[in-house]
Amino acid sequence: MNFSLQLLSGLAVGCIYSLVAVGFSMVYRAMGLVNFAQGDLMMIGAFIGYSIIVNLPGLPFWLVVPLAAAITACLGYAVAQSALWPAMQRGASQTYLVLLTLGIGIILSNGARLVWGANPLVYPIPLTHETLRIWDYPVPAVYPFIALTMVALIAGLNVLFTRTWIGLSLRAAADDAQTASVMGVNHRLASAISFALAAGIGAAAGVLYAPITFVSADMGMIGIKAFAAAVLGSLGSIPGSVIGGFVIGIGETLGGQLVSSEYQDSLAFLLMIGILLIKPTGLMGRKG
Amino acid sequence: MNPSSAGDRSEIDRPKLLQVCQIHVSYVAGVDVVHGVSLDVNLGEVVCLLGRNGAGKTTLIKALCGLLPVNSGQLTFDGTSLLGVRPAEIVAAGIAVVPEGRRVFSNLTVAENLAMGAYSRRNGLGPSWRFDRAYDLFPRLAERRTQLAGTLSGGEQQMLAMARALMAQPRLLLLDEPSMGLAPLLINLIFDTINRLAMNGMTVLLVEQNATAALDIADRAYVLERGTIVKSGLAGSLERDSEIQRSYLGV
Amino acid sequence: MILTRASLAATVLLSFASSAMAKDFPVGFFGPLSGPAAAYGSESLSGAQFALEEINAGYLGADKIKLIPADDTASPGVAAQAVQRMIDVDDVVAVVGGSTSAGTAAAIEVTKEAKVPQLSPLAVDSALTQARNPWFARIAQSSTAWAERTAEWLKNNKGARSAYLLARNDNFGVPLAEAFERKAKEIGLELKGRIAYEPSSREFKPTLASVASANPDYLVLWGYYTEAGLMAKQMAEMQIKLPFYVGSAIGIDQFRDIAGPAAEGTYGLLYYLAGSIETDAGKHFVQKWNERYHRAPTQYEGMGYDAMYVLAGAMKRAAASGGVTKQKIRDEIFSTREFQGATGPITILPNGDAERPLPMAELVGGKVKLDTLLH
Structure with missing residues (x-):
């Protein structure tokens, strides 16, 4: 009973890590940069979700998720177009770009503090504290939402990337931007769209995570664990990021109980280091 | 290959499809890699551009497909200027490129690579475009359509890069060193295919170091050295040029 | 001239007087x-x-x-x-x-x-x-006093025999936990366990599972109200029913928001509670x-x-x-x-x-x- 509860909560948190990790991988593939603002975009998404709930009371939760994701995606698009692309155009080094994304993250979290205040916010909806009973197991009511959104997002991304021109062109541009542009793909637009999609997915994760905990400006910290998940699964691989998220989510919860809960937070990184030692390219990485 | 048939195609009165006039191109401002190059490609011709590594061949190709800006000079395709035109519009106008080193999208399947070739013609069509012509040209690709392009052999990747360029239904095909790094048997196959395309009326600008094979199928040729054209003429006459023989044909 | 001098004297006197009268x-x-x-x-x-x-x-x-x-x-x-x-x-x-x-x-x-x-x-x-x-x-009062009063209250007022101690692993939580532990030993309150958790933690279920299996009379937390709120909430999700001392979090609205219904029945020590002083x-x-x-x-x-x-x-x-x-x-x-x-x-x-x-x-x-x- 206790074990399955732990597993379930590990899966739920794993979903959140996975989604943020997918964002890391998408941006890495499309723009060749590690976007350390990914966690903060998730945080902004969670705050936007809060504002939607407060301003549109009665809006079903399953609509709050895509709405917050769409608004955050627009913000991500603007960030990519206004800050990242110009820097990349000028041939900025990786170090500079990483610092730039870190800076964007700091601006986002301070901005959130200005707009939404310093105190943690709790979604004022029953979902936050409701518990369902599934086969006599107590399950927080938000878990089914997390599971469904996860499945829908992964299925949606799969369709997008393999069945649509836009998805295909994003993948092609991620593979070889110059050749894709000779085929007619606008690299700048493709980069911005990838960044926006990653922001939107992160925002969905934030809105889903909020009822489990609360929303605060330092919520972006979770991005570090999601980054470990992405690296563990092989940065740039979307299936790898999903698997990496689950490995860390479940590893943390179960490992935390089996080993010692005092080191629960370090477990994510121990797992990452352990897996990279065995397989340096990550779980889904190819050789060479 | 019968040289006389190549000669038959090179009628002087054919309309000019591509006109390059005194263009200067650079990677870094002020340092021209291509300076003052002029060349023409007539409709239906196979024109070959010979030159060693670093002569400026690839730079010229990049300028033609809009990847590098032209600092000065004129560039017209079918009577329309290409100066300042973006790559997307150039491919839509009818110029497709087979880039140096093939550059297939290695994380995309063969079919997806072909679909990307047709990206500029995507209006109203889904990516599940009909690939029959590409597969007819290279049956090997049909067998591997669901395979990731990165797992193909070098020769197969070259076939894919050519088929992908043809998916754009171009009027001018730019080929940048298609024989590079391939086994002799595959080189023959590639050049046979280029010749077949030319027979069917495709206009081709072929950049090559492998002068023997290239001059065999070309109507005319230009020789590029240090960013300028040093020689030009009918392929047959260049083949007999002693200097060319010494420098490029290894005779 | 005399007038001037007189008025000057008067002014000095006045200002002196006023400053002497009210500062x-x-x-x-x-x-x-x-x-x-x-x-x-x-x-x-x-x-x-x-x-x-x-x-x-x-x-x-x-x-x-x-x-x-x-x-x-x-x-x-x-x-x-x-x-x-x-x-x-x-x-x-x-x-x-x-x-x-x-x-x-x-x-x-x-x-x-x-x-x-x-x-x-x-x-x-x-x-x-x-x-x-x-x-x-x-x-x-010093943090030592807070911790000691809490230990005494558990033992003397609530009749608790045992407690489990959770502390935020920083210079806020650890000294409080140490003071509590000293006092608990002194007065004979059994400590069934003590865990110092990372300040960035938001998932306490593994920790709470350890607490539940130790089955103490009380759970005592020296941490921030956000952590207190999450712990109360996650205990409810895990259906762990344990009297929970959350410190001064009890007086903070956000604690109640985060914990939701699970905040009910928690205990806490406050600086001051309006109405408690007669x-x-x-x-x-x-x-x-x-x-x-x-x-x-x-x-x-x-x-x-x-x-x-x-x-x-x-x-x-x-x-x-x-x-x-x-x-x-x-x-x-x-x-x-x-x-x-x-x-x-x-x-x-x-x-x-x-x-x-x-x-x-x-x-x-x-x-x-x-x-x-x-x-």
């Missing part, structure tokens, strides 16, 4: 008025200002206190600068503050150097009164505050109010026995005995610590209810 004493106040810790500073400031209105209406006779507030944004560096400036520029006779232990610790160095009395309403870190600054006192001073404050704001005062407002009064009381006694000097104010602050404050009778100990009743409270029906007033 404005500048007093500094510092604490976080912005940023994440703003509630501590701004609420204790409004309590102090409320007290000041009463004080300036005759408590010091004709004399008045002029309060000079400064925002330290909870940053030690800013706190030290602000206090230095109010001493140098405004020539304050005393400083009320700070509201966080870190800010207070930085300011102590300044007041010690300048020999200016400093009285903190909220800082609890035990180290503060061990810093050997004879100019520093506080009306809040003395005249206690009733007076709550009544006046209610008249003005139509709500009960918060714990920080109560503490700000009392800090101002303890200082004013010292100034009043100083005025009565010779003169209001910094040295005299300091001496009188340290001689405060059974001062009838709004938060209870306050005695300042020789090391600058305070004796004062602490209200142990329980959340009942979403409201903070007094369990026991601990002395």
Whole structure:
């Protein structure tokens, strides 16, 4: 009973890590940069979700998720177009770009503090504290939402990337931007769209995570664990990021109980280091 | 290959499809890699551009497909200027490129690579475009359509890069060193295919170091050295040029 | 000429007389008025200002206190600068503050150097009164006292035989946990376990599972209200039913928001709980505050109010026995005995610590209810 509860909560948190990790991988593939603002975009998404709930009371939760994701995606698009692309155009080094994304993250979290205040916010909806009973197991009511959104997002991304021109062109541009542009793909637009999609997915994760905990400006910290998940699964691989998220989510919860809960937070990184030692390219990485 | 048939195609009165006039191109401002190059490609011709590594061949190709800006000079395709035109519009106008080193999208399947070739013609069509012509040209690709392009052999990747360029239904095909790094048997196959395309009326600008094979199928040729054209003429006459023989044909 | 001289003399005399009759004493106040810790500073400031209105209406006779507030944004560096400036520029006779232990610790160095009395309403870190600054006192109990009172309450009032200890792994949680553990050993309260969790943690289920399997009588937490809220919530999700002591989180709205229904029945120790003090001073404050704001005062407002009064009381006694000097104010602050404050009778100990009743409270029906007033 206790074990399955732990597993379930590990899966739920794993979903959140996975989604943020997918964002890391998408941006890495499309723009060749590690976007350390990914966690903060998730945080902004969670705050936007809060504002939607407060301003549109009665809006079903399953609509709050895509709405917050769409608004955050627009913000991500603007960030990519206004800050990242110009820097990349000028041939900025990786170090500079990483610092730039870190800076964007700091601006986002301070901005959130200005707009939404310093105190943690709790979604004022029953979902936050409701518990369902599934086969006599107590399950927080938000878990089914997390599971469904996860499945829908992964299925949606799969369709997008393999069945649509836009998805295909994003993948092609991620593979070889110059050749894709000779085929007619606008690299700048493709980069911005990838960044926006990653922001939107992160925002969905934030809105889903909020009822489990609360929303605060330092919520972006979770991005570090999601980054470990992405690296563990092989940065740039979307299936790898999903698997990496689950490995860390479940590893943390179960490992935390089996080993010692005092080191629960370090477990994510121990797992990452352990897996990279065995397989340096990550779980889904190819050789060479 | 019968040289006389190549000669038959090179009628002087054919309309000019591509006109390059005194263009200067650079990677870094002020340092021209291509300076003052002029060349023409007539409709239906196979024109070959010979030159060693670093002569400026690839730079010229990049300028033609809009990847590098032209600092000065004129560039017209079918009577329309290409100066300042973006790559997307150039491919839509009818110029497709087979880039140096093939550059297939290695994380995309063969079919997806072909679909990307047709990206500029995507209006109203889904990516599940009909690939029959590409597969007819290279049956090997049909067998591997669901395979990731990165797992193909070098020769197969070259076939894919050519088929992908043809998916754009171009009027001018730019080929940048298609024989590079391939086994002799595959080189023959590639050049046979280029010749077949030319027979069917495709206009081709072929950049090559492998002068023997290239001059065999070309109507005319230009020789590029240090960013300028040093020689030009009918392929047959260049083949007999002693200097060319010494420098490029290894005779 | 004579007229001029006479009028000059009159002016000098008048101004001398008026200054002798009524003085404005500048007093500094510092604490976080912005940023994440703003509630501590701004609420204790409004309590102090409320007290000041009463004080300036005759408590010091004709004399008045002029309060000079400064925002330290909870940053030690800013706190030290602000206090230095109010001493140098405004020539304050005393400083009320700070509201966080870190800010207070930085300011102590300044007041010690300048020999200016400093009285903190909220800082609890035990180290503060061990810093050997004879100019520093506080009306809040040290963290050691909080932990010890809690252990005694569990054993004596609740009849608990065992407890499980969770502490935030930083210089806030660990000293509290250590003080609690010492006291628990001393009085024979069994500790079934102790876990120091990472401050960034948000997933406590593995920890709580360990707690549940140890089956203690009480779970005791020394952490922030966000962690307290998440733990209460996650215990409810795991269907662990355990009496839970959450510390001062119980008085914070966000704790109740985060924990939701799971906040019900949690215990916590507060600085002050409106309505828990049955003395005249206690009733007076709550009544006046209610008249003005139509709500009960918060714990920080109560503490700000009392800090101002303890200082004013010292100034009043100083005025009565010779003169209001910094040295005299300091001496009188340290001689405060059974001062009838709004938060209870306050005695300042020789090391600058305070004796004062602490209200142990329980959340009942979403409201903070007094369990026991601990002395």
